[in-house]
Amino acid sequence: MDEVLALPAVSCSNCGEEVNDGGYIPAAGADGDADPRPDGALCTRCGFSEVGFAGCAPEPGDVEAVDADVLLHVQREEEGYRVLGTKD
Ligand SMILES: [Zn+2]
Numbered sequence: 001m002d003e004v005l006a007l008p009a010v011s012c013s014n015c016g017e018e019v020n021d022g023g024y025i026p027a028a029g030a031d032g033d034a035d036p037r038p039d040g041a042l043c044t045r046c047g048f049s050e051v052g053f054a055g056c057a058p059e060p061g062d063v064e065a066v067d068a069d070v071l072l073h074v075q076r077e078e079e080g081y082r083v084l085g086t087k088d
Helices: 044-051
Strands: 003-005 022-028 070-077 080-087
Touching: 003 070, 022 044, 022 080
Parallel strands: none
Antiparallel strands: 003 080, 022 070, 070 080
């Protein structure tokens, strides 16, 4: 998969900081046709230490307040967020 989400900068739903490096964005829908839910975005730090178990990436069900089927592991780039992987 080599997809870039054309999203403006999103903020981490846990700490409020802009996700400007790596992070996670929950999405509804199936692979390749995912509808991102930026409201539930997480920065990598919160994803690993606050929401997911220590040392593990969060699961879609760990993200509160959004209806997510999958969690997109993203990397911030100029044009948006590149999807590095998908977790469901
Ligand atoms: Zn955070």
